[in-house]
Amino acid sequence: MEKTITQKPDSKKQNLKIDSENDDESISKSLLKKFFIEVSSLTIFTLRFFREVLKPPYEFNELVKQSFLIGYKSLPLVAITGFIIGLVLTIQSRPTLAKFGAESWLPAMVAVSIIREIGPVITALIFAGKVGSGIGAELASMNVTEQIDAMQVSHTNPFKYLVVTRVISATVMLPLLVIFADAVGLFGSFIGVNLKGNVSAYLFFSQVFQSLEFKDLFPAIIKTFFFGFAIGLIGSYKGYNSNKGTEGVGKAANTAVVFGSLMIFIIDMIAVQITSLFQS
Amino acid sequence: MTIVESSIEIKKDIKQNNSVVVEMRNLKKSFEKNHVLRDINLSINKGENLVILGQSGTGKSVLIKCIVGLVELDEGKLLIFGKDISELKNKELIEIRKKIGFLFQSGALYDSMTVRENLEFPLTRQLGSIPKEEMNSLIVEALTDVGLEEAIDKTPSELSGGMRKRLGLARTLILKPEIMLYDEPTTGLDPITSKEISRLILEVQKKYNTSSIIITHDIECAKLTANRIIVIKDGVCAAQGSYADLEKSADSWIRSFFE
Numbered sequence A: 001m002e003k004t005i006t007q008k009p010d011s012k013k014q015n016l017k018i019d020s021e022n023d024d025e026s027i028s029k030s031l032l033k034k035f036f037i038e039v040s041s042l043t044i045f046t047l048r049f050f051r052e053v054l055k056p057p058y059e060f061n062e063l064v065k066q067s068f069l070i071g072y073k074s075l076p077l078v079a080i081t082g083f084i085i086g087l088v089l090t091i092q093s094r095p096t097l098a099k100f101g102a103e104s105w106l107p108a109m110v111a112v113s114i115i116r117e118i119g120p121v122i123t124a125l126i127f128a129g130k131v132g133s134g135i136g137a138e139l140a141s142m143n144v145t146e147q148i149d150a151m152q153v154s155h156t157n158p159f160k161y162l163v164v165t166r167v168i169s170a171t172v173m174l175p176l177l178v179i180f181a182d183a184v185g186l187f188g189s190f191i192g193v194n195l196k197g198n199v200s201a202y203l204f205f206s207q208v209f210q211s212l213e214f215k216d217l218f219p220a221i222i223k224t225f226f227f228g229f230a231i232g233l234i235g236s237y238k239g240y241n242s243n244k245g246t247e248g249v250g251k252a253a254n255t256a257v258v259f260g261s262l263m264i265f266i267i268d269m270i271a272v273q274i275t276s277l278f279q280s
Numbered sequence B: 001m002t003i004v005e006s007s008i009e010i011k012k013d014i015k016q017n018n019s020v021v022v023e024m025r026n027l028k029k030s031f032e033k034n035h036v037l038r039d040i041n042l043s044i045n046k047g048e049n050l051v052i053l054g055q056s057g058t059g060k061s062v063l064i065k066c067i068v069g070l071v072e073l074d075e076g077k078l079l080i081f082g083k084d085i086s087e088l089k090n091k092e093l094i095e096i097r098k099k100i101g102f103l104f105q106s107g108a109l110y111d112s113m114t115v116r117e118n119l120e121f122p123l124t125r126q127l128g129s130i131p132k133e134e135m136n137s138l139i140v141e142a143l144t145d146v147g148l149e150e151a152i153d154k155t156p157s158e159l160s161g162g163m164r165k166r167l168g169l170a171r172t173l174i175l176k177p178e179i180m181l182y183d184e185p186t187t188g189l190d191p192i193t194s195k196e197i198s199r200l201i202l203e204v205q206k207k208y209n210t211s212s213i214i215i216t217h218d219i220e221c222a223k224l225t226a227n228r229i230i231v232i233k234d235g236v237c238a239a240q241g242s243y244a245d246l247e248k249s250a251d252s253w254i255r256s257f258f259e
């Protein structure tokens, strides 16, 4: 604690210790209080989303525009990372499989890991970094510069216009991006397989599709809707409720990524429990 | 002040007193323990420019945000065009708010839209879909009013501070409001641009016969635009009068605004 540094350690050691203990306690108390306030206001925000999403009027034009922007802007980044992940995963897995003489399993193994886990999670993390922070910063700066107030004066519900459209767009676009990333990842893997050895595209993809089952694909896609929803919602929440200062913009963008990424892992963990429940 | 001028003032006053457009009675607003507005009583007459002075953080912005419903009041009565807004149905409230323009302190321009789209937004939002030619002529007229015709295809980030303020004004004027609320229209501008904006406020008043509340720290702006001035201190109206009256006020704190 900074306090202890500024004061002489020897003379007031006893006092300081008690002080800092009290401080620690009050800090952890206020942190706990902050946490519960945060959770409850996020819950209220989420409930408001569900209330407003059903009620007309619908901001259809803005929804289409946001979906386009959100999806299109992330496309190159998702493609590059998807390709590299597929390639690297293949190169890294080959020696282990070769040890067991199971090199022919390479396409199947990589396909399963990409589609079940790595494709959705990596794409969602990138999406949180790009789209989640973007939504957070955009809404926060609109908040600071009174653009949200101005919309309300123009007889527009800013929650519907800004938040609902972005959350829906994120929810719908992330699964599409994940499917795209999976496809590019498999292509990367195909290249990886052919760096050492010679496997035709037909053979590679027939092995991939033989190894995949509906129960791989379905839960993997379903969970990405939840990833997208969480990223869009947290980004919007952080931006919409940001402090009315310029520092609020950076903070909103930052916390949107941190909380968004954390939520991805939490949702992923829950999803794994649920799917294993159904599969056993 | 010459005799001729003051007689014009008196005539104006008589005409104005005929109709009060906004009236506040015992208005109170707190944010938790922060009692921002304690007891506000004021009224604006038709065609009048009312300037509100007060230190930063005294709740001037909160006061005018109450009028457009951005801030809900805790207690007191707010009458717009003689109607108590707490008794109005949603539809009537929307109709009344259409007649009120708000120029935000920061301009509140939509960064993601061009100048044209910034002007289209309030039009389509308030009036629904209107024919393209009509929309275009309204946009051109609003931009011409503020001398910004050439900037129509630019984005707000390409505009200077004065131009941004003027675009903000055009965006409010496009709906031909009867009441204009200006939140620090000249703050952050150089003296020459400030004067231009002040003149623009006067032109708007003349052309559209608007009644306005102008919040400002800029005493030059107050001098140019005010028909009447109200000073707010500690959440109440501490003084009111013409520029000349307040400039000679016995209270040194009030006089300090005019130095």
Ligand SMILES: Nc1ncnc2c1ncn2[C@@H]1O[C@H](COP(=O)(O)OP(=O)(O)O)[C@@H](O)[C@H]1O
Binding pocket: B031, B034, B036, B054, B055, B056, B057, B058, B059, B060, B061, B062, B063
């Ligand atoms: N939405 C709000 N929530 C909490 N406090 C607010 C809010 N809006 C304004 N305030 C507080 O009200 C006081 C007056 O603010 P404001 O009206 O912006 O002052 P000014 O006279 O400078 O325009 C400030 O102390 C501000 O912190």
Ligand SMILES: [Mg+2]
Binding pocket: B060, B061, B062, B105, B183
């Ligand atoms: Mg203010």
